[in-house]
Amino acid sequence: MASELTLARSLDGFRQMPPAQRLGFLVALAAAASLVAAWWLWSQTPDWRVLYSNLSDRDGGAVVGALSQMNVPYKVAEGGGAILVPAAQVHDARLKLASQGLPKGSVVGFEILDAQKLGATQFQEQVAYQRALEGELARSIQSLAAVAGARVHLAIPRATSFLRESQKPTASVLVNLHPGRSLERSQVAGIVHLVASSVPELAPKAVSVVDQNGTLLSTSAPGEGGTELDAGQLAYVNQIEGALARRIEEILEPVVGRANVRAQVTADVDFSVQESTAESYKPNASGQEASLRSQSVSEQSDARGSTLAGGIPGATSNTPAAAPAATTTSSGGSSRKDTNTQYELDRTVKRVRQPVGTVKRLSAAVVVNHRTKTDADGKVTTVALTPEEMTQIQALVKEAMGFSQARGDTLNVANTAFAVEAVAKPVETPIWKDPENIATAKEVAKSAGIALVALYLLLGVLRPLLRSLAASSAARPALEAIEGEARPAGPGEDPVQAVRALARQDPKRVANVVKTWVSANE
Numbered sequence: 001m002a003s004e005l006t007l008a009r010s011l012d013g014f015r016q017m018p019p020a021q022r023l024g025f026l027v028a029l030a031a032a033a034s035l036v037a038a039w040w041l042w043s044q045t046p047d048w049r050v051l052y053s054n055l056s057d058r059d060g061g062a063v064v065g066a067l068s069q070m071n072v073p074y075k076v077a078e079g080g081g082a083i084l085v086p087a088a089q090v091h092d093a094r095l096k097l098a099s100q101g102l103p104k105g106s107v108v109g110f111e112i113l114d115a116q117k118l119g120a121t122q123f124q125e126q127v128a129y130q131r132a133l134e135g136e137l138a139r140s141i142q143s144l145a146a147v148a149g150a151r152v153h154l155a156i157p158r159a160t161s162f163l164r165e166s167q168k169p170t171a172s173v174l175v176n177l178h179p180g181r182s183l184e185r186s187q188v189a190g191i192v193h194l195v196a197s198s199v200p201e202l203a204p205k206a207v208s209v210v211d212q213n214g215t216l217l218s219t220s221a222p223g224e225g226g227t228e229l230d231a232g233q234l235a236y237v238n239q240i241e242g243a244l245a246r247r248i249e250e251i252l253e254p255v256v257g258r259a260n261v262r263a264q265v266t267a268d269v270d271f272s273v274q275e276s277t278a279e280s281y282k283p284n285a286s287g288q289e290a291s292l293r294s295q296s297v298s299e300q301s302d303a304r305g306s307t308l309a310g311g312i313p314g315a316t317s318n319t320p321a322a323a324p325a326a327t328t329t330s331s332g333g334s335s336r337k338d339t340n341t342q343y344e345l346d347r348t349v350k351r352v353r354q355p356v357g358t359v360k361r362l363s364a365a366v367v368v369n370h371r372t373k374t375d376a377d378g379k380v381t382t383v384a385l386t387p388e389e390m391t392q393i394q395a396l397v398k399e400a401m402g403f404s405q406a407r408g409d410t411l412n413v414a415n416t417a418f419a420v421e422a423v424a425k426p427v428e429t430p431i432w433k434d435p436e437n438i439a440t441a442k443e444v445a446k447s448a449g450i451a452l453v454a455l456y457l458l459l460g461v462l463r464p465l466l467r468s469l470a471a472s473s474a475a476r477p478a479l480e481a482i483e484g485e486a487r488p489a490g491p492g493e494d495p496v497q498a499v500r501a502l503a504r505q506d507p508k509r510v511a512n513v514v515k516t517w518v519s520a521n522e
Contacts, residue, residue, distance in 0.1 A: 032458060049090045072093050170208075241264075256385075269359055270358045297339050299338075365412050368414070397413060
């Protein structure tokens with residue numbers, strides 16, 4: 001009841017206000033309402049996150065259409081470079097779009113074979129298959145973290161029945177890398193072998209990899225014309241050097257203490273491929289030990305009693321004295337017997353292939369810290385190791401590294417005091433300099449500022465105005481009663497000032513009028 005009475009008095013007071021005060025009151029009320037509405041809209045604004053970026057126009061239109069059908073709010077970034085959705089719906093939208101096959105990407109794969117038309121020629125089918133294979137390889141290469149886009153070009157010659165005219169396929173790969181990213185040698189080798197393994201009869205040396213700047217990333221493989229070490233060979237050398245260095249440190253740490261020894265090893269490794277073949281012959285052994293390969297016997301007899309010549313046709317064989325076989329002559333006839341015996345040759349074939357990655361030479365450098373000594377006063381000092389200790393350490397290092405004098409290995413063991421460096425304490429970022437705290441403080445300050453301005457307008461401007469309107473509306477009947485008892489206000493005279501003058505002149509009459517008014521309200 002009291003609130004309704006106050007509202008009625010406020011409305012009555014608002015009607016009786018001068019036009020200037022009424023306009024100011026409306027402006028203040030509109031400003032307060034605008035601030036409150038702006039704060040509410042700002043608090044309801046979603047946190048936009050990137051759904052997809054760097055989409056083609058076709059994929060961008062398909063994604064936007066799908067989001068509209070799913071009633072998911074979206075916003076396209078300036079220039080159309082990215083599509084934004086509320087942060088709470090990013091993962092859900094991606095899953096739903098993936099179920100629809102979006103985004104498809106500008107690279108086509110084996111799905112192009114699903115749209116084959118009836119009556120396509122063999123050439124068209126071959127072209128479609130090659131495009132699909134190139135697209136699938138490009139998609140596989142784009143899955144690398146450093147690769148933003150890729151294109152694969154395959155040069156597959158047509159099959160021919162003439163072996164001399166047959167050509168091997170070749171391939172070239174163009175990769176578009178993310179800004180500030182690069183491909184390691186092992187990753188380039190992986191791309192080369194991925195493409196070579198996907199195309200029949202495609203050798204890795206026939207695959208070229210180029211980046212967006214035109215830099216050739218692929219090199220010929222070792223053993224195929226390349227003269228430099230590949231990533232695998234460099235890793236093998238580093239593995240040998242690291243293993244030997246760790247072995248030296250592990251055998252010396254129990255003697256000199258942990259963190260008191262440093263070792264470095266340099267290995268000279270021979271990766272050249274060497275292969276040799278030797279074939280040797282030895283004299284035949286005696287007839288009993290020799291291996292018989294073949295033997296042929298030929299016999300001939302003549303009953304006419306004449307001496308016949310036999311053997312290989314020719315002038316020499318026609319002479320009876322030169323015949324290689326024995327001839328027997330008698331009155332009853334003659335006979336001839338030829339024997340041809342062949343023995344196996346003592347032949348030896350030796351093929352030697354030297355192992356790849358043989359250690360040709362080792363060089364090791366070992367530094368040992370001085371020994372720490374504490375005197376009777378508790379003062380800590382460092383002293384050098386004795387010659388006997390250095391000799392023992394050198395012998396241990398030689399055994400640990402597999403030192404070989406014939407191979408030309410070198411070893412240098414030094415004893416010196418290590419430099420003591422002050423351990424730098426991690427610099428802790430103050431709370432007021434933490435970027436996350438600064439961002440949170442800005443958001444809180446923005447909300448608090450809007451809330452304080454709205455509160456000031458409500459409590460500092462609107463509330464006093466409402467109270468003054470209510471008070472003026474409530475006091476007006478009393479003023480009219482008092483004016484009725486007293487003299488009327490002159491033209492241009494303020495009624496309030498007239499009432500005040502009457503109260504100074506006759507306070508009892510004014511008090512009786514106010515008392516009567518209060519009693520009537522009760």
